[in-house]
Amino acid sequence: MSDFKWTRKDLLSIYDLSAEEIIHILDTAEEFKKVSQRRVKKVPALRGKTVVNFFVEPSTRTRISFELAEQRLSADIINIATESSSLKKGETLLDTVKNIQALQVDLIVMRHSATGAPNFLAERLNCGIVNAGDGAHSHPTQALLDLFTIREKKGSFKGLNVSIIGDIRHSRVARSDMWGLLKLGANVTFAGPATLVPEEFRELGVRVCHNLPEALEGADVVNLLRIQHERQRSGFFPSIGEYSGIFGLNESVLKYMKPDAMIMHPGPINRGVELASALADGERSVILEQVTNGFAVRMAVLFLVAGCLK
Amino acid sequence: MNYILKNARVIDPSTGFDGVKDIYVTDGKFAAEPAADAEIVDLSGYVLAPGFVDIHVHLRHPGKTAAETIHTGTMAAAAGGFTSVVAMPNTSPCADNPGTIQYVLTNAEKEGVVNVLPCGAMTKGIAGEEMAPLGGLKKAGVVAFSDDGKCVQNHELMRHIMEYSKSFDLPILDHAEDLQLLAGGVMHEGYWSVLLGMKGMPAEAEELMISRDALLAGKTGCRIHIQHVSTAGSVDIIRHAQSKGIKITGEATPHHISLTDVEIKKFNTNYKMNPPLRSEADRMALIEGLRDNTISVIATDHAPHTETEKLVEFDYAPFGIIGLETAIPVTLTELYHKGYLTLPQLISKFTKGPADVLGLPLGTLEVGRPADITIIDTETEFTVDPSTFKSKSRNTPYGGYKAKGRVAGTMVGGKFVHRLF
Structure with a gap:
């Protein structure tokens, strides 16, 4: 491991991190992955620390992944899940979270539907904030687990071609992956219907295309995003059937992919919509390994930020 | 009190006068000769102009007096150099009836520090469904x-x-x-909204309705004034309509000519307003529109909100910022000192421009008219400190802003309501 010194009490977005910081998290996660393969999987790193999982937007897999990571680090855990915004209950988000902080908690892992909500709180609180997803803005631990999985399989990022396909416009995963990949020297392609893939990303050096074979050609990694049915209802594309016929990854377009190209998906999968069932379960798929790597990465993040609390 | 205001550089865009001369104020009005008991005020180094008019202000009274009242809002106007403010009707109750207008005027008489000119709603409850009693509103003032x-x-x-x-x-x-094209957006649609994953407000949502307004103004002959013009396309549409002889005018705000959407990346809700901060190209097009007088008015869209309302997630914060006490320092710094507008041009945006839109005898130094005067010190540099504001609210993006130029004095009807010299 490098002798790099981690200095952040919050993890808000990949955009904020340097390449060195990202690599440091991945290296730390590698150590924690080893721990999770031992017979005794628990370490005392966060013993005596209290972590609150504050989810203002529903989540199952991310919350469970964080919770397991916290348990393996021996932290005390409180779960708060609420579907409505705190405002609708008549209390502001800041007041709610200040109340949580007053219970002397150390870290808040939060998910929120409003962009920038974790940034807003991090500026005003002493406890650490780990962003578990805010709006369509940022989902740093998902990006880190994607990067971890890519590095594990492909060795390095320099010159690697990564195509991310689907609803880029509304995806915090796409944005977070993009920042990480660009910072580490990979080439990023965003693909999908023009309503869901804004042209503005070109200004960052991302290749934007609206044609699946073009997006698959030469890709080392293909990352598919979940298509939400509500986007069809809002008129971004005519039907789920048309979407999967044109942008869904299935056997008929496999010929465009490199033999060693791997398939990723942040989950949950719509089988038969963005990804054919056989491919999701096939040998190119690393989808379940992403889940395993997810909690190693989250252990690393919690461990690092907890080390910077005053 | 009567005055002889001496040695100022007097700029009056309504007559085109720009030079040093004495201004006499007697019994609250401009006079041709000095009164015998007049106080002599030496204004060497200052610029004296007709009283500034802000054609777009939310005084929040009645209904939201936690954010502003007619008293505090007009105090802020006085400190900011405005002698008249046009009060928007989206109060609670809405100013869509003569009774509410009467209430506003009565309060303005009692506790107002500058002239309050009420604006009536176009539709009942500003709900956009039924016409408000426009005739009754006019009678009410x-x-x-x-x-x-x-x-x-x-x-x-x-x-x-x-x-x-x-x-x-x-x-x-x-x-x-x-509103359909706006689709619930919270910031300008463009590079930064895409990067941040925030819902965008497309420029076309504004431009479409300005086109509608221009076409209908052409058809009906009505005088229409477009509030807070914010996009390059809007400036083009207004310029084109004006060239066809349509009676359309436009205003720009100090924030749209000085800030852009890049600010949103800090998620500070004091940068959230409607229309939103746009791109740099839009900002420059607005300045060009001010230069060629397509945009003849600068107005603040002073929109007070309490700290509690603004201290929330960006998506949930109300739109709007205050502007009365920063408009003149910001526009002097950004437009005059950077060489985009001459001083007479800039002053016209606050005097002749709004007076022409309203068709009222404001923005003048004419003998016999009420002595409304704004006195400017164009050279003093200072840092904006919102804690000194007279406004009841503090929702400004300009805290810490380094300004060059400030308001030195404001006179309404012959009385100083703000005086630094």
Whole structure:
């Protein structure tokens, strides 16, 4: 491991991190992955620390992944899940979270539907904030687990071609992956219907295309995003059937992919919509390994930020 | 008190005068000769102009007096150099009836520090469905009609309002935005909204409605004034309509000519307003529109909100910022000192421009008119400190802003309501 010194009490977005910081998290996660393969999987790193999982937007897999990571680090855990915004209950988000902080908690892992909500709180609180997803803005631990999985399989990022396909416009995963990949020297392609893939990303050096074979050609990694049915209802594309016929990854377009190209998906999968069932379960798929790597990465993040609390 | 105001550089865009001369104030009015008991005030080094008019202000009174009142809002206007403010009707109750206008005027008489000119709603409850009693509102004393904060989406209703309002020879001040295209956006749609994953407000949502307004103004002959013009396309549409002889004018705010959407990346809700901060190209097009006088007015859209309302997630924060106490320092710094506008041009945006839109004898130094005067010190540099504001609210993006130029004095009807010398 490098002798790099981690200095952040919050993890808000990949955009904020340097390449060195990202690599440091991945290296730390590698150590924690080893721990999770031992017979005794628990370490005392966060013993005596209290972590609150504050989810203002529903989540199952991310919350469970964080919770397991916290348990393996021996932290005390409180779960708060609420579907409505705190405002609708008549209390502001800041007041709610200040109340949580007053219970002397150390870290808040939060998910929120409003962009920038974790940034807003991090500026005003002493406890650490780990962003578990805010709006369509940022989902740093998902990006880190994607990067971890890519590095594990492909060795390095320099010159690697990564195509991310689907609803880029509304995806915090796409944005977070993009920042990480660009910072580490990979080439990023965003693909999908023009309503869901804004042209503005070109200004960052991302290749934007609206044609699946073009997006698959030469890709080392293909990352598919979940298509939400509500986007069809809002008129971004005519039907789920048309979407999967044109942008869904299935056997008929496999010929465009490199033999060693791997398939990723942040989950949950719509089988038969963005990804054919056989491919999701096939040998190119690393989808379940992403889940395993997810909690190693989250252990690393919690461990690092907890080390910077005053 | 009577005055002899000596040695100032007097700039009066209504007559084109720009030079040193003495101004006499007697019994609250401009006078041709000095009064015998007049106080002599030496204004060497200062610029003296007709009283500034802010054609777009939310005084929040009645209904939201936790954020502002007629008293605090007009105190802020005085400190900011404005002698008259046009008060928007989106209060609670809404100023869509003569009773509410009467209430505003009575309070302004009692506790107002500068002239309060009420604007009446165009539709009942500014709901965009039924026409408000425009004739009754005019009788009660409104100077214009507006549904500011909302926009009449029904084009036929808008056509009828524009035709009907001609009977009363008052302008319509329109907040132009197509709500369907706006689609619940919270910031300008462009590079930064895409990067941040925030819902965008496309420029076309504004431009579409300005086109509608221009076409209907052409058809009906109504005078229409576009509030807070914010995009390059909007400036083009207004310029084109003016070239066809359509009676359309526009205003720009100090924030749209000084800030852009890059600020949103800090998620500070004091940068959230409607229309939103746009791109750099839009900002420069607005400045060009001010230069060629396509945009003849600068107005603040002073929109007070309490700290509690603004201290929330960006998506949930209300739109709007205060502007009365920063407008002149910001525009002197950004437009005059950077060489985009001459001082007479800049002053015209606050005097002749709004007076012409309203068709009122404001923005003048004419003998016999009430002595409303704004006195400017163009050279003093200072850092904006919101804790010193007279406004009840603090929702400004300009805290810490380094300004060059400030308001040194404000006189309303012959009385100093703000005086630094």
